[in-house]
Amino acid sequence: MNKKAIIAVASGKxxxxxxxxxxxxxxxxxxxxxxxxxxxxxNAHVLLQPKIYETKPVYILxxxxxxxxxxxxxxxADFCKYNAIFVGPEKVLVFRELCLGCCGCAIVCPxxxxxxxxxxxxxxxxxxxxxxxxxxxxxxxxxxxxxxxIRGVKKQIxxxxxxxxxxxxxxxxxxxxxxKGSNYCILVTxxxxxxxxxxxITVQVLEGMKIPFGVVxxxxxxxxxxxxEYCEKKSIPVLLEIPxxxxxxxxxxxxxxxxxxxxxxxxxxxxxxNAIKExxxx
Amino acid sequence: MTVLSGKxxxxxxxxxxxxxDLAKNAVxxxxxxxxxxxxxxxxxxxxxxxEFKGPKLAVIDKAMCTECGLCRESCKFDAVDEGLQIxxxxxxxxxxxxxxxxxxxxxxxxxxxxxxxxxxxxxxxMAHALLSPGEANSGKLVTxxxxxxxxxxxxxxxxxxxxxxxPGVGCPLIASVTGVDAGLIVTEPTKSGIHDFERAxxxxxxxxxxxxxxxxxxxINEDNAGKIVSFCGENNIEVVxxxxxxxxxxxxxxxxxxxxxxxxxxxxxxxxxxxxxxxLSVF
Numbered sequence: 001m002n003k004k005a006i007i008a009v010a011s012g013k014x015x016x017x018x019x020x021x022x023x024x025x026x027x028x029x030x031x032x033x034x035x036x037x038x039x040x041x042x043n044a045h046v047l048l049q050p051k052i053y054e055t056k057p058v059y060i061l062x063x064x065x066x067x068x069x070x071x072x073x074x075x076x077a078d079f080c081k082y083n084a085i086f087v088g089p090e091k092v093l094v095f096r097e098l099c100l101g102c103c104g105c106a107i108v109c110p111x112x113x114x115x116x117x118x119x120x121x122x123x124x125x126x127x128x129x130x131x132x133x134x135x136x137x138x139x140x141x142x143x144x145x146x147x148x149x150i151r152g153v154k155k156q157i158x159x160x161x162x163x164x165x166x167x168x169x170x171x172x173x174x175x176x177x178x179x180k181g182s183n184y185c186i187l188v189t190x191x192x193x194x195x196x197x198x199x200x201i202t203v204q205v206l207e208g209m210k211i212p213f214g215v216v217x218x219x220x221x222x223x224x225x226x227x228x229e230y231c232e233k234k235s236i237p238v239l240l241e242i243p244x245x246x247x248x249x250x251x252x253x254x255x256x257x258x259x260x261x262x263x264x265x266x267x268x269x270x271x272x273x274n275a276i277k278e279x280x281x282x
Numbered sequence: 283m284t285v286l287s288g289k290x291x292x293x294x295x296x297x298x299x300x301x302x303d304l305a306k307n308a309v310x311x312x313x314x315x316x317x318x319x320x321x322x323x324x325x326x327x328x329x330x331x332x333e334f335k336g337p338k339l340a341v342i343d344k345a346m347c348t349e350c351g352l353c354r355e356s357c358k359f360d361a362v363d364e365g366l367q368i369x370x371x372x373x374x375x376x377x378x379x380x381x382x383x384x385x386x387x388x389x390x391x392x393x394x395x396x397x398x399x400x401x402x403x404x405x406x407x408m409a410h411a412l413l414s415p416g417e418a419n420s421g422k423l424v425t426x427x428x429x430x431x432x433x434x435x436x437x438x439x440x441x442x443x444x445x446x447x448x449p450g451v452g453c454p455l456i457a458s459v460t461g462v463d464a465g466l467i468v469t470e471p472t473k474s475g476i477h478d479f480e481r482a483x484x485x486x487x488x489x490x491x492x493x494x495x496x497x498x499x500x501x502i503n504e505d506n507a508g509k510i511v512s513f514c515g516e517n518n519i520e521v522v523x524x525x526x527x528x529x530x531x532x533x534x535x536x537x538x539x540x541x542x543x544x545x546x547x548x549x550x551x552x553x554x555x556x557x558x559x560x561x562l563s564v565f
Contacts, residue, residue: 171316192532252472
């Protein structure tokens with residue numbers, strides 16, 4: 001069976017090299033779509049400089065209350081779990097930043113005074129970098145909710161291609177939204193106490209979601225050996241080690257994917273991808 | 283003051299820990315609640331643990347359910363799957379399924395989404411937390427940590443709270459910067475670092491928080507570091523620190539110490555101390 005690989009690249013701790021791994025792997029293989037789901041701080045496009053051919057807004061639904069129809073009964077505010085609606089003596093106030101867009105207030109309103117209004121919270125961009133297709137999202141600065149933008153990015157998934165999803169850091173809802181539906185997850189860590197601590201939390205998330213995973217150790221050579229000991233004890237495969245080299249850091253600082261200057265790494269990423277592909281086809 | 287960065291891994295926690303060391307009697311708050319690391323340098327002794335109740339979780343009573351599928355149709359978070367099972371990772375606890383269910387088969391149940399801690403460290407009181415892996419609503423937990431920090435500051439008669447912020451610019455970061463007196467953006471001289479720094483700066487402006495800038499590992503790319511400095515000059519933003527790359531930072535972390543304890547004579551420790559002085563003079 002030739003099942004398509006859907007690989008999420010996550011980390012827990014920020015700045016461990018998720019984007020480096022996602023971009024370099026995507027550039028090393030064929031027939032792949034790269035989705036940058038770190039919509040708060042997307043960086044894949046900084047490295048790839050794609051030609052953007054499509055831009056579209058992401059909306060969420062917010063309630064709009066008709067003052068004519070509303071009798072200030074307060075059922076909407078009672079229903080809202082996020083305190084996004086306040087019913088005053090004369091007027092209903094909507095706190096848009098708190099609204100998740102569940103639309104429950106419109107359902108419970110007995111006067112049908114609430115309609116749903118679209119509000120822009122971000123943008124989806126699609127572009128091409130050489131033959132590589134990149135989709136990324138950008139949360140508008142000041143907007144709190146990343147998840148609907150991540151959903152917007154994931155709607156662009158093409159099922160005939162392999163997929164690499166670059167996840168945001170952390171272990172909460174934006175990460176869940178990104179890795180949900182993947183058939184493998186690469187956890188990028190660094191061999192330091194912070195890297196290990198946040199790796200352990202992310203491992204718990206993936207075990208809970210029943211997604212198979214392996215670890216890529218970036219900046220190998222710094223720190224200590226505890227990440228290795230942990231992986232061995234938990235029987236987590238260490239898929240690849242990227243050494244700490246000033247050269248690699250400098251390429252990154254200039255926005256250059258390091259495989260383009262160090263082509264010997266292309267093969268390593270290709271082997272890594274093939275191993276994962278085999279694993280997901282089992 | 284909140285220490286933030288946009289991009290992860292630029293050195294927020296290293297710097298916050300050293301500030302805690304330098305400040306004496308400041309209250310420290312770790313607001314990176316889904317991947318907190320500050321405790322590994324400050325070794326807090328936990329005095330009080332609070333349960334954090336996040337969003338509720340919808341539960342379908344299968345004995346009552348008629349499988350009409352209205353819950354699945356109405357859920358805006360795709361949390362009800364084809365087999366009409368609730369995915370706890372997607373459920374936001376909004377309660378729409380509860381009101382649309384024609385046979386009242388769905389209820390919302392409480393779930394513990396994490397814990398908040400009030401602690402003591404060698405350097406002062408500390409408020410911190412840990413979100414349970416994969417839980418939502420970290421912004422609300424951040425708010426709880428900040429409330430705890432405020433209570434501690436009043437109790438300790440301290441006039442400074444130092445907040446270690448999360449990466450990104452979304453809900454947990456917004457909850458970490460609203461209403462603070464200053465934000466220190468720690469950036470690095472990489473193209474990605476600059477991209478994320480610009481967004482973090484826009485966020486501070488959006489919420490009217492005065493910014494300070496620190497360029498960490500500036501010598502990895504001095505051209506880019508120069509660009510950040512001149513950008514800040516043009517925009518009247520004070521660059522309070524230029525920290526060199528030094529492996530001693532990782533060594534200190536491995537030893538569970540702040541850089542000031544571990545290598546007080548190092549160039550990075552001295553730069554952090556000078557940065558702290560500059561920030562204090564503005565306050």
